[in-house]
Amino acid sequence: MTEILETEAEANTRRRAQVRNSLSRRNRAEQRFKLLGLGSVLAAMAFVAVLFGNILTNGLPAFWQYNVDAEVYFDPEVINVPDVPVHQAGQSEADFQAEMLGWQRRLAMVNWNRILVASVEGALAEAGADTEIDARSAQSIIDSGARFVLRDMVLADPAIIGERREMQLLLSADGDNWAKGKLSRDLPDDRQQLSRPARDAIDRLEEAGIVHRAFAWHIFTNVDSRSSPASAGLAGAFVGSFYMMLVVILLAVPIGVSSAIYLEEFAPKNPFTDLIEVNINNLAAVPSIVFGLLGAAVFINIFHLPLSAPVVGGLVLTLMTLPTVIIATRSALRAVPPSLRQAALGIGASKTQMVFHHVLPVTYPGILTASILGVAQALGETAPLLLIGMNAFVANVPATPMDQSAALPVQIYLWQGNENRNFFEERTFAAIIVLLALMIVLNALAIWLRGRLERKA
Structure with missing residues (x-):
């Protein structure tokens, strides 16, 4: 009888040991599963963070572009157009519209680049630059869409002809790249996207605080453009x-x-x-x-x-x-x-x-x-x-x-x-x-x- 009881006690001990081992294995397996699940969640969050971080790091600088604070003189000798037509008594609406369209065509044919070049030269003079800049280099600094901005201003208010206005002129795409340091300064002149006078002018204006960064609202208000990429929008x-x-x-x-x-x-x-x-x-x-x-x-x-x-x-x-x-x-x-x-x-x-x-x-x-x-x-x-x-x-x-x-x-x-x-x-x-x-x-x-x-x- 004693041997039987000892055998049953040993069997119970073995069963308890087996249960403890089984519970221990299951608990370890559960812990491994939890750790794997947590690791999967953390890995997914890390990938999402890397993705969004890469997008934000590369995309946010585009919402700020460089502008030139310049005084624009609407020179009447350059804007050589007749006075804006006025609807005369007895004149038909069709004749008036034809006359107005002719005046607008004359306005569109104005050499607005001359006004932009003069504005850049004035900004350089204000910055104390001792070097001259040629017209082509000056034009390459400013976005080509600026001439349409000037034209629309005169179209909306012809009375500004002969006046001076303080404006922020958007730098061209190449000028913005240079100001942001995205173009190598070690390349020779024949491999640069901007001429030497244009690059020196941007550096001088930036040192004087005349070129500065501003939020590019035109990304949301302008349409796409191939002729003036700096002002292209969505x-x-x-x-x-x-x-x-x-x-x-x-x-x-x-x-x-x-x-x-x-x-x-x-x-x-x-x-x-x-x-x-x-x-x-x-x-x-x-x-x-x-x-x-x-x-x-x-x-x-x-x-x-x-x-x-x-x-x-x-x-x-x-x-x-x-x-x-x-x-x-x-x-x-x-x-x-x-x-x-x-x-x-x-x-x-x-x-x-x-x-x-x-x-x-x-x-x-x-x-x-x-x-x-x-x-x-x-x-x-x-x-x-x-x-x-x-x-x-x-x-x-x-x-x-x-x-x-x-x-x-x-x-x-x-x-x-x-x-x-x-x-x-x-x-x-x-x-x-x-x-x-x-x-x-x-x-x-x-x-x-x-x-x-x-x-x-």
Whole structure:
């Protein structure tokens, strides 16, 4: 009997040891899993931080550009134009407009570069520079778009002819690169983008505090420009993207939500609806460039819609966004407990009343989130827009969705391929910052509205 008890005690001891070892192994495995999960989260956050840090480091300097504080003299000998026409009594509107157009043409033919050269020479004299600068070098310092600024000022107020105005003249792209130290100072003159007098003039003006950095508001207010890259902006691309997102919101959201409601709540279960569901799931995985090919073939070649127009881009992005909206909306509808439907039908509600009065209000947060996320995804698409011609250079702000325009992702693509890499590399990252900011705003809006609707529900 004693031997039996000793054997059972030894067996219990072995079992307790095995349990302790098993628990120890499981605890160690759990700790390893937690550490791996924490490491994965930290690695993901580190990659995101590196990505955003790289974008911000390279893009933020583009929002500040160098300007020259100069006194501009609107020399009447250079601006040799007659007085602005006045509408005479008895003169027809057509004759007056023709006379005004002739005066504007005369104004456009003025040699505005002479005024800019004189302004640069005056700034150098104020800085105490003892070297002269030739007209060509002086022109290369100032952005070529400055002459249009002067012309528009005279066009808006002809009375300033003969006056002097203190202005901030934007440095050219090469001048801005030199002032920011992005061009090597060790290269010989024949390999420099600016002449020696122009480089010396910028250095002298910067030492005197006449050249300084200022926030580049024109990035948001100007359109793209090839003749004056320093003043190129995102206004046209921003408005083009706005029109495209407007088309997507007006088409993809109602069509996608309605399709999801019908398929989930009303459509009979048969092979035809199963085929539709399979195709919707497959369309969600189709590369975006395929939708671009479809849009070019259907909307441009068959329906003859204008090339590079936001309405075409919006239609293409609508096709691409529809599967995402439909799938997400159906998932939100499936998450509603069956008891809610049964209760609504039990108190006498019709199926339509049950869906629209009881089920849909519960799914508003999910549907809204899916819609905004789909629109945000469409905002960043580039490949389908390239295939419908939106990579064409358009230097206008589109007045309607039917006008030609660029888009923010395409503008990033165009600036990335610009030959003036020293200047447009920063501009490319700046455009990426603007695009990411819009997407973050849309995602934040989705989160805020979802939380608000969930509290109401």
